[in-house]
Amino acid sequence: MQTLLGFDFGPRKIGIAVGQLLTRSATPLTTLRSRNQQPDWPSITALIQEWQPAALVVGLPFNMDDTEVDWSPQVYRFARQLHxxxxxxxxxxxxxxxxxxxxxxxxxxxxxxxxTREAVDALAAALILETWLCEQS
Structure with missing residues (x-):
């Protein structure tokens, strides 16, 4: 079974979930707070070592008019840093x-x-991951 981690990135908090490609389902794991305006890399590293994901999925926020939100560059940066x-x-x-x-x-x-905001962010990460999993054929 291929495991994936999903991320609901925010400037102050990052919700994280784990999911399986086979079942196309995801479970909320945790929400990490940023430290000094940086992601909590030690905790993210520990989660990646624990779960050994095959790939990562990051939510990209859009406005309802299909434009990206003003802080989308931070999301792209986070995705590049993960890679x-x-x-x-x-x-x-x-x-x-x-x-x-x-x-x-x-x-x-x-x-x-x-x-709590932490529970919302972790579940949002699971929903983001499930969205991607369901798009896979």
């Missing part, structure tokens, strides 16, 4: 509305409390 540091293929996928859907799914759980 450069780990030598893995990095796929970019439209992440439009994934955080809203994640918030909705978490709020719909029976007996749930208002979802």
């Amino acid at each position: 450069g540091r780990f030598g893995l293929t990095v796929h970019l996928v439209d992440e439009r509305l994934t955080s809203i859907e994640a918030r909705h799914q978490l709020a719909a759980r029976p007996g749930s409390r208002p979802p």
Whole structure:
């Protein structure tokens, strides 16, 4: 089974999920906070060593009018850094509305409390990864 990691990149936090190509499903793992405006590379490295993914998927944020958000260059930079540091293929996928859907799914759980930003970001990463997995034929 090919394992992949998915990333919901944000300037302050990065949600991360793990998924399988065979099942085309993903599970939220964690949300990492940036340190000094840099991704938490030691924690990302540890996750990549633990899960040994075949590839990585990063969500690319778009506005509803199909234009990229103003901080898209940071997402492209993060994707290039992932590829450069780990030598893995990095796929970019439209992440439009994934955080809203994640918030909705978490709020719909029976007996749930208002979802934390960390839970939303990790679930958004899983939704981003599942979007990419479902696009594969």
